[in-house]
Amino acid sequence: MNFEVDQRGFYGDFGGAYIPEMLYPNIRELEDNYLKIIESDQFRDEFGQLLRDYAGRPTPLFRAGRLSEHYGTHIYLKREDLNHTGAHKINNTIGQILLARHLGKERIIAETGAGQHGVATATVCALSGMHCIVYMGALDVERQAPNVKKMKMLGAEVVPVHSGNKTLKDATNEAIRDWINHPVDTHYIIGSVVGPHPYPDMVTRFQSVISKEIKVQLAEKTGRHYPDYLVACVGGGSNAAGAYYHFLNDERVKLISVEAAGMGVNSGLTAATSLLGSTGIIHGSKTLLLQDGDGQIKEPYSLSAGLDYPGVGPLHAWLAQSGRATVFAVTDEEALQAALMCARKEGIIPALETAHALAVLDKLKFGQDDTVVVNLSGRGDKDMETYIDKLGF
Amino acid sequence: MNRIDRLFNEKKGEILSVYITAGYPGLNDTPAIVRALQEYGADMVEIGIPFSDPLADGPVIQQSSQVALGNGMTLKLLFSQLAEIRNNIHIPLVLMGYLNPVLQMGMETFLENCSETGMDGVIIPDLPPDVYEAEYRDHFKKHGIHLSLLITPHATADRINRIARLSGGFLYMVADASTTGAKASIGLHQIEYFKRIEKMNLPVPGLIGFGISSHETFTTACKHARGAIIGSAFIKTLGEEGSLEEKIGAFIRSIRTG
Numbered sequence: 001m002n003f004e005v006d007q008r009g010f011y012g013d014f015g016g017a018y019i020p021e022m023l024y025p026n027i028r029e030l031e032d033n034y035l036k037i038i039e040s041d042q043f044r045d046e047f048g049q050l051l052r053d054y055a056g057r058p059t060p061l062f063r064a065g066r067l068s069e070h071y072g073t074h075i076y077l078k079r080e081d082l083n084h085t086g087a088h089k090i091n092n093t094i095g096q097i098l099l100a101r102h103l104g105k106e107r108i109i110a111e112t113g114a115g116q117h118g119v120a121t122a123t124v125c126a127l128s129g130m131h132c133i134v135y136m137g138a139l140d141v142e143r144q145a146p147n148v149k150k151m152k153m154l155g156a157e158v159v160p161v162h163s164g165n166k167t168l169k170d171a172t173n174e175a176i177r178d179w180i181n182h183p184v185d186t187h188y189i190i191g192s193v194v195g196p197h198p199y200p201d202m203v204t205r206f207q208s209v210i211s212k213e214i215k216v217q218l219a220e221k222t223g224r225h226y227p228d229y230l231v232a233c234v235g236g237g238s239n240a241a242g243a244y245y246h247f248l249n250d251e252r253v254k255l256i257s258v259e260a261a262g263m264g265v266n267s268g269l270t271a272a273t274s275l276l277g278s279t280g281i282i283h284g285s286k287t288l289l290l291q292d293g294d295g296q297i298k299e300p301y302s303l304s305a306g307l308d309y310p311g312v313g314p315l316h317a318w319l320a321q322s323g324r325a326t327v328f329a330v331t332d333e334e335a336l337q338a339a340l341m342c343a344r345k346e347g348i349i350p351a352l353e354t355a356h357a358l359a360v361l362d363k364l365k366f367g368q369d370d371t372v373v374v375n376l377s378g379r380g381d382k383d384m385e386t387y388i389d390k391l392g393f
Numbered sequence: 394m395n396r397i398d399r400l401f402n403e404k405k406g407e408i409l410s411v412y413i414t415a416g417y418p419g420l421n422d423t424p425a426i427v428r429a430l431q432e433y434g435a436d437m438v439e440i441g442i443p444f445s446d447p448l449a450d451g452p453v454i455q456q457s458s459q460v461a462l463g464n465g466m467t468l469k470l471l472f473s474q475l476a477e478i479r480n481n482i483h484i485p486l487v488l489m490g491y492l493n494p495v496l497q498m499g500m501e502t503f504l505e506n507c508s509e510t511g512m513d514g515v516i517i518p519d520l521p522p523d524v525y526e527a528e529y530r531d532h533f534k535k536h537g538i539h540l541s542l543l544i545t546p547h548a549t550a551d552r553i554n555r556i557a558r559l560s561g562g563f564l565y566m567v568a569d570a571s572t573t574g575a576k577a578s579i580g581l582h583q584i585e586y587f588k589r590i591e592k593m594n595l596p597v598p599g600l601i602g603f604g605i606s607s608h609e610t611f612t613t614a615c616k617h618a619r620g621a622i623i624g625s626a627f628i629k630t631l632g633e634e635g636s637l638e639e640k641i642g643a644f645i646r647s648i649r650t651g
């Protein structure tokens with residue numbers, strides 16, 4: 001099976017660029033140039049250097065001794081939480097800001113839900129002296145006040161979006177509308193492996209540094225360069241895509257994707273997109289999404305703002321449909337308990353999104369000789385208010 | 394003959410097409426609005442299928458779509474409201490909507506419904522021309538329904554030619570690099586683009602849309618194309634106080650005669 005994007009921007013049945021003609025020049029410019037630019041020696045040097053000196057890569061691969069003991073197997077945590085700004089999101093924004101500069105763009109726009117991608121974008125814009133506008137649902141602006149302040153301190157303009165349900169999906173719509181109105185000077189830094197081709201492939205490539213490092217680090221630690229299980233949470237799917245990338249064709253590696261079940265997969269309040277979704281078009285991509293029988297896109301729910309997206313990247317739709325990845329859904333409550341366990345057993349407070357990946361360890365049966373890698377996509381600082389509230393400290 | 398083709402054969406200029414959102418302002422208002430538009434002199438009506446995520450639309454059409462969905466409008470319901478529309482409507486009717494609701498119904502079923510209710514054309518802004526050509530063009534032809542594609546100021550001559558060749562009925566000339574929404578005036582860069590298109594002698598007639606809002610902008614557009622399309626400005630009018638009939642009559646007069 002093939003998991004690389006094809007000429008037309010598809011992974012199996014999913015992907016493509018279902019965009020209004022007004023966006024065609026923008027997307028065409030990216031499509032014509034992204035591979036040329038990111039495969040050039042100059043770009044590789046700049047990107048590698050910033051990942052090392054600015055983001056702090058490589059991030060450690062840590063053998064979680066007490067979790068390993070608890071689950072009777074070998075558990076390793078890929079510490080994306082130790083990146084600058086606290087999550088994997090910075091890998092992508094560094095790549096895209098460099099690309100934007102190569103394309104001669106002066107103005108950067110982005111969407112954000114929880115504010116993590118917004119902060120990572122504001123950060124690289126400050127670093128490169130670019131004008132930054134972040135679209136954020138008006139509800140999220142209220143819910144994620146500290147990240148809004150961070151973006152402002154970093155010099156970004158945060159625009160509250162009042163259309164639709166005032167959350168991530170609407171912020172993404174508004175960023176796309178901005179791009180339609182500014183087709184020449186603006187680059188849109190999308191925050192996950194979603195949107196029209198070439199975004200899913202481009203963001204996957206920028207995040208693929210995660211699996212590149214895992215390979216080397218596992219070989220050093222275990223003498224084997226691949227795990228038996230690779231676990232990641234999936235919102236749009238960028239941390240998972242990055243963690244999977246170099247193992248996609250290695251069938252010995254079981255890929256475990258974890259979606260947010262919210263209040264329960266069948267509760268109606270959920271973000272379990274590939275489990276419940278059907279094929280449709282969202283933000284220019286043909287993929288699995290939550291929609292009603294009339295093709296209206298449904299609002300997802302998860303306590304974790306970063307998993308609260310009604311679609312999933314087309315690569316993940318294909319991984320799920322083809323059976324290459326196994327998809328689980330984890331409830332708010334299960335994620336909270338997993339966060340607590342990770343804190344108590346390893347001294348690491350994970351992001352609430354990441355906690356979903358950790359919670360799946362309870363649902364799988366491992367052998368005592370198995371090697372399990374969990375992508376620890378982010379740290380929990382941003383979620384402290386939720387943890388305090390829900391876990392009652 | 395398809396009514397769009399007949400219109401362009403019979404009327405050489407000043408063609409006025411009006412966009413409405415189905416189910417707005419009231420769930421059952423659409424047939425009456427179409428009738429009033431015909432009566433007061435609109436040449437064609439584009440009936441918008443409301444969608445939860447209208448990417449190419451500005452605030453006015455976003456808001457009307459949300460109201461329409463809140464009213465309970467669906468694509469199935471719209472077709473049932475349109476079942477009798479041809480009893481007294483003779484002007485061309487075009488359905489305009491985003492791809493996802495159409496795909497959920499199924500393209501073939503959608504086109505069957507279009508032809509049963511007497512629709513003449515369809516506009517789907519997020520259906521790319523190459524996908525249309527590869528997957529759906531034959532279906533449209535079989536049902537005698539035109540698909541009007543969009544061109545924009547930033548498109549190359551090659552792309553414009555290609556889109557014009559694929560486009561049925563008329564070509565939708567997007568007036569500026571923008572989402573939908575009323576604008577007070579038409580800029581020089583837009584006029585240059587209109588002239589560039591005029592010189593290309595494309596195989597389909599063009600209508601200019603996006604930002605056309607008044608007698609002035611309508612007349613300017615009509616100097617360079619066979620006519621123009623008005624959306625947001627009309628939707629805004631529909632949202633104001635007063636009887637539908639009166640608002641519609643006054644609006645069309647204001648566009649035609651200033």
Ligand SMILES: Cc1ncc(COP(=O)(O)O)c(C=O)c1O
Nearest residue numbers: 192235236237238239306377378
């Ligand atoms: C820490 C963390 N993990 C995961 C995600 C989900 O995004 P993705 O699926 O693109 O990795 C987010 C999104 O904000 C995040 O902040």
